[in-house]
Amino acid sequence: MSVEAAGRVAGTGEPGGGGACLCGQCPHGARAGHRQAVAAFVALREDFAAGRGVPAGLAHSTGAARQWVSDELTLSARALAERATAEGGAWLAAVPRRTLSVVWAAVTALLLGQALTAIGTGWTLARTAGLAAAVALALVLTAAAWRHRAHGGALAPLIGEDRRLSTSRAVAAGWVTVVLYAVLMASVQLAAAGPGKRSRLLAGLELPYCGALLASLFLGCAVAVSAHALVAVRVRAGRLQKVPAGRPRAADLLADDAGRGSFPDAQYVLVNGAVAAYALVRLARRPEQLPSLPWGLVALLLLSGVTYLAGKAVSGGRPVILSVVRSRELGDLAAPIRTGDDIEIRGTGFVPPGAGTPDRLARTVVRIGAVYVPVPLVPVAGGFASPADDALTVPVPVDVEPGRVEVRVVTAAGVETAGYPIDVQE
Numbered sequence: 001m002s003v004e005a006a007g008r009v010a011g012t013g014e015p016g017g018g019g020a021c022l023c024g025q026c027p028h029g030a031r032a033g034h035r036q037a038v039a040a041f042v043a044l045r046e047d048f049a050a051g052r053g054v055p056a057g058l059a060h061s062t063g064a065a066r067q068w069v070s071d072e073l074t075l076s077a078r079a080l081a082e083r084a085t086a087e088g089g090a091w092l093a094a095v096p097r098r099t100l101s102v103v104w105a106a107v108t109a110l111l112l113g114q115a116l117t118a119i120g121t122g123w124t125l126a127r128t129a130g131l132a133a134a135v136a137l138a139l140v141l142t143a144a145a146w147r148h149r150a151h152g153g154a155l156a157p158l159i160g161e162d163r164r165l166s167t168s169r170a171v172a173a174g175w176v177t178v179v180l181y182a183v184l185m186a187s188v189q190l191a192a193a194g195p196g197k198r199s200r201l202l203a204g205l206e207l208p209y210c211g212a213l214l215a216s217l218f219l220g221c222a223v224a225v226s227a228h229a230l231v232a233v234r235v236r237a238g239r240l241q242k243v244p245a246g247r248p249r250a251a252d253l254l255a256d257d258a259g260r261g262s263f264p265d266a267q268y269v270l271v272n273g274a275v276a277a278y279a280l281v282r283l284a285r286r287p288e289q290l291p292s293l294p295w296g297l298v299a300l301l302l303l304s305g306v307t308y309l310a311g312k313a314v315s316g317g318r319p320v321i322l323s324v325v326r327s328r329e330l331g332d333l334a335a336p337i338r339t340g341d342d343i344e345i346r347g348t349g350f351v352p353p354g355a356g357t358p359d360r361l362a363r364t365v366v367r368i369g370a371v372y373v374p375v376p377l378v379p380v381a382g383g384f385a386s387p388a389d390d391a392l393t394v395p396v397p398v399d400v401e402p403g404r405v406e407v408r409v410v411t412a413a414g415v416e417t418a419g420y421p422i423d424v425q426e
Contacts, residue, residue: 030089030091033087037080037084041079048073066376076358080358080359081358091247092150092247095152095153096146099145100154103141107135129186132184157169158248162242162245163245164248165249168223171268171272175220175276182213182279205290212294212295212298213279216301219298219302223268227312241413245354254266257353257354258353264308268304268308272304275297318417319349319411319417321345321417327344338425342393346390348389349389351388351412355412360412361375361384361387362377364387364409366408372410373395375387375393402424404421404424405424406421408420
């Protein structure tokens, strides 16, 4: 498949696009356009990996052919990144309606559940207070979604600077929602109760009854603030590589930046979700007071939060060069590194989590002495041989002065490795 054909498939809906809407303005068009761009890029990469599509005039030069292939893939990757950006923007514009649908569906389900459980026992003040509190929270979320409709609606406070859903913010928001619902429910009952029952309701709001609940809220908010500060400090110091995501995904709550399952994140969400569910059950059984949690569950939340923060503190790291060797083709004689030769840089952390997309891979640069060399994209079936997280292959340009020079790798996250000295012969 030629680059021109790939461009037609990815962007215009001409032959190869099936006539589908690829406008990029509506969610369906943006999603279809991104899907077509991905298919076009994969087909182009697989053709190059199989040796097809390279001009005959470049076939005699391995280095020239590789550079041409890398340039073509980079151009196609940029078009793919534009489609991904359009899809992310369309998703953010559509998600407020979806979240509000879920919120009001939950309110409707609560109303139906209360109506069914009231059969035989009658409608009570607690049921009215629970429904009123749910409606009040739904109205607040509706207003917030309208205010931030261009940035994810009600999910806007949960989206981090890297355009991913933040696990710690989501947990803290969950505890804020539980506590607000309990307080609003108590407020409605207090406003409608008689003088005799009002004193009992006020007693249910005393610290001995709700101290553990407030401690759970404090832990959730403290972990969110601490995690944000910890990540910010490590990113500024270069000890953590952060690459922005295309758009938020629900899997972000349980996975790392690369989309792999993360134990610290998963256990933090599950433990807090279980304790929050316990609090709501206690509230349903005794709606006249704030949920009284056992302090053992608060200790469990503390342990889970410490584990989550410890995972944040040790994850990631700076890229490191471990060795640099001359890349030798089969049949070549052993020789020192000279200008024009390919060198293989071995190490770790060259591809940050979340930077596995082609446009991010194409941003990897190697500095040899004073010369910056973009790392060529080397396609293989199903992916790329270089750049890889543990190895990069680049040519030594003729502008590099012979002698001892330093090699440094600059990753897609903008983090530079320490220098590694090599000797370049004339």
